[in-house]
Amino acid sequence: MINKLKLKNFLNIYNLNYKYQYNNKINLYLIRNGLNKNLIKNLSNNIYVYFFIYKFKIYSLKFLNIFKLPDWSFFECPNINYDNIIYYSSILKDSNLLLYLKTNLNINFLDTILIKNNSIDVIFDSISILHTTQYFLKKLGIIFLSLFDVILKYPLLIKKYLGTVVSYKDNFFANINSIIFSEGSFCYIAKYIKCNFNLSTYFKTNSYDFAQFERTLLIASEFSYVGYLEGCTALMYKESQLHIAIVEIIVKNYGYVKYYTLQNWYRGDYLGNGGLYNFTTKRGICFYFSKLDWIQIELGSIITWKYPSTILKGNYSISNFYSISFLSNIQIADTGSKIYHIGSYTKSYIISKSISLNKSLNIFRGLVYIKPSAYRSYNYTECSSLIFGNNSLTITIPYVKNYNNTSVIKQEAFISKIEILYLFLLMQRGLNISDSISLIIIGFCSSIYNKLPFELNLEIPILFSLKVQDILK
Structure with missing residues (x-):
């Protein structure tokens, strides 16, 4: 059993409340330049070792203006x-990195408690600073490393799979990422x-005016x-930060992948100053009898564009998408999913x-594409929205x-508001206004966040x- 002290430490690992903002005294090497060939050279520590990556980036640059x-x-x-x-x-190298990890990422507790059930990057x-249990994983037939370590150690794997699901020709943000991606998992x-x-990656943006x-x-x-x-946080600055990412997932015959995301970037202040712009392209491809689940919780960032999608290429393949988008203040999220049945x-x-509170804008876009070859395929889409406040807005598209006339698509959409009557009923039972709203929201989302692993399931109601x-301050 985990005692109360360990549980308290556990709940603080993935998210640090901005009320207790800390300053990192770390010396950093920064590259600030335009999108050009010189930037790619500066980002390539050793062009000869990573020559095929260098060529990949240069070729992507040619399509930027398109x-x-x-x-x-x-x-x-x-x-x-x-x-x-x-x-x-x-x-x-002269930075006191070890002290930073111990004080701000709680690494001591991480090693003693979480290492039993997780491997963390x-x-x-722009760099990977900590990776646990990689040698143990290798013995099990699992390669879990930072992207550029894999480029150095297993270049044939990267050459074979990089860009096969999300091409540099896919969209504007995917092209920019293909030009200058610096690290990843x-x-x-x-x-x-x-x-x-579980295998885990924690992304943190620290530098001012950073992408x-x-x-x-x-x-x-x-x-x-x-x-x-994957979990992510960002420091609080008056100026906005930028996050442009690509996730490619390949699930071969009879394989099964569960991909969890807890996105808690800094969301800006009440006036919309600061906050992180999150533009992410996520896509997976499933082959014969394979399965891919997307489970995501969206809490942070001032603007989010993200549509995790799946290409069901193989017969009998399955994909599930479960999403919670909880916005407040003037946050904007344009999210959803795309499923291609082949x-x-x-x-x-x-x-x-x-869930949309205050002046937030929540947009859901769902694309279901069933090709003629997708005989007897099936899709079910359900979009539920909860709003609170006169200026909140939710949109379903x-x-x-x-x-294929043998395939079936079912769709449902439901929009409601947090009724004053419900709040009155809960407050009559002794709850305050904050606890009453929280209880309604938690109950509304419980069917999705209960699908998360134990480590995150405990954290979501508290967040x-x-x-x-x-x-409500």
Whole structure:
């Protein structure tokens, strides 16, 4: 059993309350330049060792002017000066890194308690600074390393899979990431291997006026299983930060991947100053009898554009998407999922729950595309929204294409508000206004966050309660 003290420490690992903002006294090496060939050279520590990556980035750069910023959303994305942001930030050798880890990331507790059920990669700005149990994992047939370690040690794997799911030609943000990605996580699960503990990556942006460009590549071989968690936080600054990422997942025959995300970037102040812009492209491909689950919790960032999608290429493949988007103040989230049914007898489920408080804007976009080859395929989409406040707004935009008359698509949408009557009933039972709203929201979302592993399942109700308390101050 975990005692109360350990549980308290446990709940503080992934998220540090901005009320207790700390300053990091760390010397950093920074690269600030425009999107050009010189920037790519500066980012390439050794062009000859990583020559094929260098060529990949240079070739991506040629397509930069072809793409433009998406203009189909309900809001205008602020202009980003790509010539004036920090593209790379790494820790210098003379920095007191060990002290920082112990004091702010609680590494001592992490090693003694969580290491039994997790393998963790910590990415600080542009580099990986901590990786646990990698040698133990290798003996089990699992490669879990930072991306550039894998480029050095297993270049053939990177050459084979990099960019096969999300191409540099895919969209504006995917192209930018392909030009200047600096770090990320790589996971390879060998054939017949069932990973009974979670692999985790923690992303943290620390530097002022910084842009993080990480890339995650996950391959699950035949008859394998893995659960992967990612968590992210950012420091509080008056100026905004930028996060542009790519996640590629390949699930081979009879493989199964669960991909969990807890996104808690800094969301800016009440006036909209600061906050992180989060533009992420996530996509997986499933082959014969394989399965991919997306489970995500969206709490932070001032602007979020993210649509985890799955290509169901193999017959009998399955994909599930479960999402909670909890916004407040003037946060904006344009999220959803895309499912492409190519193989026969494929199934997909999209379950989304959004909560909009104050002046927030919550947009759900769902795309279900069933091709003529997808014989007897099935999709069910359910979008539920909860609003509180006169100025909050929620929007649902379903988009369906079904080119096979043997396939079935079902969709439901539900929007409601937090009724005063419900609050009155709970307050009559002794709860205050903050606890009453929190209880309604937690009950509304419980069917999704209960799918999270134990480490995160404990944390979500507390995060929701803290966010409501912060709003009602």
